[in-house]
Amino acid sequence: MNEKLDRRKRYTRMVLKDSLMTLLKSKALSGITVKELCEHADINRSTFYTHYKDQFDLLRQIEEEIIADMNTYLNQHNFEEKEQALQTTERLLEYIVSKYDIFYTLLNENEDTSFERRVMEVASNFLINNWMNDDEIDQANSEYLSTFIISGSIHVIKLWLARNMDKTPHQIAQIINRIALNGINNCYVD
CATH class of the missing domain: 1.10.10 (Arc Repressor Mutant, subunit A)
Known part of the structure; x- marks a missing residue:
């Protein structure tokens, strides 16, 4: 029963x-x-x-589920190796594909950007903790750089979703990782 x-x-x-x-x-x-x-x-x-409780509670729980899934997924991978980073980004994009309607809707909803902010927080925490551990990039600069990289990545993903995923997750992962790694490697403040 x-x-x-x-x-x-x-x-x-x-x-x-x-x-x-x-x-x-x-x-x-x-x-x-x-x-x-x-x-x-x-x-x-x-x-x-x-x-x-209401429609807002329903949306909050949907968002919580997605954020928890992303955190769980990201905690399972090692970002230190470039090839691993590419594979992780690709798997994360495949996850987004599997939840296409939810991501497309929540990332493009005009009224509330809380989901986008929360996704950016999750991604930023992982980016700072796993890719930006170089002593030459101080904490303040890593926050600026991660914000730039994550914002750009989110908008690349939004465009990709809006274009009905006209490229494979692997192709988009390559674009995102190339930009992220080039930004990190070239961001040394004098």
Whole structure:
């Protein structure tokens, strides 16, 4: 009986997440009501409220899940080797492909950029901790450099998603890593 209940919960959460992503493609989160969300998901409002407080809570939980997945994934890899960095970036892009609708929607939502900021924080922490450990790049400069690299990378990914992933994850990973590594290797302050 518990397995059936767990499956039902997973299904309910899945259709609510999918419905929110679909609705976010055509309107801002503030314009989406719980009633509209439930109608789109074909569930009743009381079921919605057993899982989430409101549509903002649902979006927050979707974002939390993605950020946790990214952190878990990035913690499994060694960024010190250039080839490993390329493979890690490629795998991360493959993860983005597997969650295309979510990333495309959340990175392009005009109303709130909290997801983009959170993705940038995760990536920046890993970039500073794993690629910018050179003594010649002081902490203040590494923050500027990581912000520049991560912002550019996010926008490359947004463009790639907007172009319906017209290049392979490997090709985009090469572009991002080449820019990142060249920026890091050439950022020595006199």
